[in-house]
Amino acid sequence: MKTLLKGTLAGALLLSAAPAVYAACDITEGRVSIVGNEFPAIQTVAAGAMACAGDGVEVTANLTADHQKINLPGMQGNPAEYTSAIIANSSIVALMNEDVIRPLDDLIAKHGQDIPKNQLITINGKVMAVAFMANAQHLTYRKDVLADLGVEPPKSYEDMLAAAEAVRAAGVSEYPLGGAYAAGWNLAQEFVNMYIGHGGEFYQSGTAQPSINNEQGVAALNMMKSLSEYMNPDFLTHDSNATGAEMEAGNVIMMNMWGSRIGNLQDDEGAPPEIASNIAVAGPLMVGDSGTPATTLWWDGWTVAKNISDEDAEATFLAMKNGISPGILNEETMGQAVWMIEGYTPAPVNQGVFDAIAAGSTAYPMLPYHGLMHTALGNEIADFLTGKEDAATTLADIEAAYTTAAQEKGFL
Amino acid sequence: MKHKTFFWFILPTSLAMLLFIALPIVSVIIQSVHAPHEQVIVEVENCDIFGCKKSTMIDQEATQSLRDADPLGRFVGTDIYTNRNHLALAEVADAWRASSGVKDFTAQIMNLPFYKAFAFTLTYTFVVTPLVVILGFMVAVAVNSIPSVLRGPTIFLSLLPMIITPLIGSLILFWMIDSRGIIGSFIQTLAGDPNLSLKASTPLTWVMLIVYGVWHSAPFAFVVYYAGLQTVPKDTLESAMIDGASRWEQIRYVVVPHLLPLTTFIMLMQLMDNFRVFEPIVGFNASAHATSLSYFIYDDLGGETRLLSSAAATSVLTIVGVAILLTPVLIRTWRDFSRK
Numbered sequence: 001m002k003t004l005l006k007g008t009l010a011g012a013l014l015l016s017a018a019p020a021v022y023a024a025c026d027i028t029e030g031r032v033s034i035v036g037n038e039f040p041a042i043q044t045v046a047a048g049a050m051a052c053a054g055d056g057v058e059v060t061a062n063l064t065a066d067h068q069k070i071n072l073p074g075m076q077g078n079p080a081e082y083t084s085a086i087i088a089n090s091s092i093v094a095l096m097n098e099d100v101i102r103p104l105d106d107l108i109a110k111h112g113q114d115i116p117k118n119q120l121i122t123i124n125g126k127v128m129a130v131a132f133m134a135n136a137q138h139l140t141y142r143k144d145v146l147a148d149l150g151v152e153p154p155k156s157y158e159d160m161l162a163a164a165e166a167v168r169a170a171g172v173s174e175y176p177l178g179g180a181y182a183a184g185w186n187l188a189q190e191f192v193n194m195y196i197g198h199g200g201e202f203y204q205s206g207t208a209q210p211s212i213n214n215e216q217g218v219a220a221l222n223m224m225k226s227l228s229e230y231m232n233p234d235f236l237t238h239d240s241n242a243t244g245a246e247m248e249a250g251n252v253i254m255m256n257m258w259g260s261r262i263g264n265l266q267d268d269e270g271a272p273p274e275i276a277s278n279i280a281v282a283g284p285l286m287v288g289d290s291g292t293p294a295t296t297l298w299w300d301g302w303t304v305a306k307n308i309s310d311e312d313a314e315a316t317f318l319a320m321k322n323g324i325s326p327g328i329l330n331e332e333t334m335g336q337a338v339w340m341i342e343g344y345t346p347a348p349v350n351q352g353v354f355d356a357i358a359a360g361s362t363a364y365p366m367l368p369y370h371g372l373m374h375t376a377l378g379n380e381i382a383d384f385l386t387g388k389e390d391a392a393t394t395l396a397d398i399e400a401a402y403t404t405a406a407q408e409k410g411f412l
Numbered sequence: 413m414k415h416k417t418f419f420w421f422i423l424p425t426s427l428a429m430l431l432f433i434a435l436p437i438v439s440v441i442i443q444s445v446h447a448p449h450e451q452v453i454v455e456v457e458n459c460d461i462f463g464c465k466k467s468t469m470i471d472q473e474a475t476q477s478l479r480d481a482d483p484l485g486r487f488v489g490t491d492i493y494t495n496r497n498h499l500a501l502a503e504v505a506d507a508w509r510a511s512s513g514v515k516d517f518t519a520q521i522m523n524l525p526f527y528k529a530f531a532f533t534l535t536y537t538f539v540v541t542p543l544v545v546i547l548g549f550m551v552a553v554a555v556n557s558i559p560s561v562l563r564g565p566t567i568f569l570s571l572l573p574m575i576i577t578p579l580i581g582s583l584i585l586f587w588m589i590d591s592r593g594i595i596g597s598f599i600q601t602l603a604g605d606p607n608l609s610l611k612a613s614t615p616l617t618w619v620m621l622i623v624y625g626v627w628h629s630a631p632f633a634f635v636v637y638y639a640g641l642q643t644v645p646k647d648t649l650e651s652a653m654i655d656g657a658s659r660w661e662q663i664r665y666v667v668v669p670h671l672l673p674l675t676t677f678i679m680l681m682q683l684m685d686n687f688r689v690f691e692p693i694v695g696f697n698a699s700a701h702a703t704s705l706s707y708f709i710y711d712d713l714g715g716e717t718r719l720l721s722s723a724a725a726t727s728v729l730t731i732v733g734v735a736i737l738l739t740p741v742l743i744r745t746w747r748d749f750s751r752k
Contacts, residue, residue, distance in 0.1 A: 010579050068433075068716060069714065072718075089460060091714060091716060092540070093716070093717075094716050094717060096452075096469060096470070097717070098470040099469055099470075099476070118461055119461065120459075121458075121459070121460045121461075122458065122459045123456060123458050123461075123467075123469060124454070124456035124457070124458070124469060125456075125457070131460065131461050134462075135462060182697060183444035183697070183700035184699060206468070207589070208453065208468075230589070233591065233607065233611075233612040234590065234591060234611040234612055235610040235612075235737050236611070236612070236697075236700040236701075237611050237696075237697035237698075253722070264434060278685075297460050297462050297714060299460055299462070306460070306475070328634075338460055357462065363460060363462045363465075364465075365459075365467075366458055366467055367467060368451065368453065368468060368469055368470050369467055369717070371715060371716030372715070372717050372719075374715075374716065375715040375716070376710070379525065379699075379711065382699075382700035382701075385700075386614065386700065386701070388614075389523065391531045396535075397523065400496050401496070401497060401525065403495045403723070404495045404496045405497065405717075405719055408492060408496070408721055408722055409447070409448050409451070409717065409719065410446070410448045410449050410450040410451045410486075411451050412448065
């Protein structure tokens, strides 16, 4: 009830500001209930969808960092509690695996002809989601420190190690490198980046059989270990929030960071102005000689639940379409993300993500069993970085843990 | 009490226990011997904003017919219990055959996720429980002997660690023991090593979690012992004093025997609580160095792809573990009861 009230209220507020938005919704009745992650860009989209609330149209949103724990159970019932889940290319897989989202082709034919084709995510020829923003990890660095030392911003992780040594030798910072190396999801993500950067393939072609215990896997782990020697010794507990805070505190000079978080680093909260104004971004880092950047590309988009009535599906589609219409872009929302929306003008804060796309980076694997691989990576890599075992043992452990889980889930 | 009266008296409790304890356990056991069906995988082409590429997906129609035929999933018996992520019987046997000695064998076993978690869980349980009992008793005796004006505030302060939610308590300490936090830098100064980090070393992480566990649970033992101290017979204490017993002897020969049943009770509660240690591992971000059986379940349920059968099997193993741990204490209680 409370969220409902809030939704109507937010809708009413937006309504008074932009009456044109309301007219664009064109919904007569239905229930719209959104679940998604909580960061500024998604809040903007949800507010845009809530603007459609009105007579007979109920729009609510539940935005939380724990969205992945609740979106699947909330869509498995019939009728589903959530009519739309805002997801990314990794998390759409969990919803696809359980078959809880519906193809959007009919709704696009009816209402969505004006959505640019490149925003449509098609799986096996069917549109399953509509993307509205892109994200990637890329180099973030302190331009003042590197300029003082006469060091060029690194283009590769090998350069980064040399630059880190220079910063340490100059006595600027004992631990000049940052990284989201917290055991679990973050650590696994860094390995995914590094392994792809070395040109590695996670699976034997066309199957769910793992194939990471190879030269590229060892090289990726060794590079991570070399980098960790320039990181705060607590690096296995640092997620992207913590490593961002370390940069704002002036301890970290260079790191691989999410494009969607740069705005928070450069704003006037957290870091003193002399640090915040010197935080700069550049393209993703290369590693080895594969020619593929050591990063992954991500998109965020929305879906429509399968287990709901056609009216609710239609209302949800229209409300979400309104949430990503060019009307939501204004001075404040423009820099929140690399929007895939018409009328978006890139800002310097987003340059890293554009560079990542331009450099031909790989999209994060959208495979039904990759979530299990990610979990196995996150649990096992710490043993190598703490020096408990060698790279080959760690890689063998990862493959064994993944294989066991995949057998249980029926993938192998 | 008449049988009929007893029956009606106990009925609501038994019904609630059946509904909220017995049935869930049965459901967990059923879940743990079933696994999801074989997934029918098809190769597809996916297009997103970065371009098109070959990928795979689950063929929902084909998988659905399997699900309809057998909604519980495929029966796998004890496969989940014995696979590598749990008891790992095959891997343990291999390690036994291939290892060069006890040390090598232990190292290989400790590399298996379940045994790694089990080792920490047991260490934590068997170190924290006695320390909590001893520390709680010492605090209770100390508080009992201070002037009554100061007792109220002292009791309140001593209870604080238990009042703070475990997750919040461990998060606060997490920042205090950071290498730049107040406790962290103090320990660095003490050790004379500016690079010492509690969070970076496995043994120190274990020590930290155990110290936290004692800090958090000691108030429970304190409160129970403090209540018990109020019931120590004054006559016996006085006669001990007249006999010339020192304060230590009074405690040793009068107070401790009197409080023995309470000690059994505290041990029972603490063994159960400590065996399912979980929050500090999350709060201290310590999963790189220490995992427990409960953390293991959390990890299975919290990933992008949920492992329900695996979580169910670990839950059953945890229940079995608690049962084994409690057996000696329960047998002892039963003997005491029968003797009377």
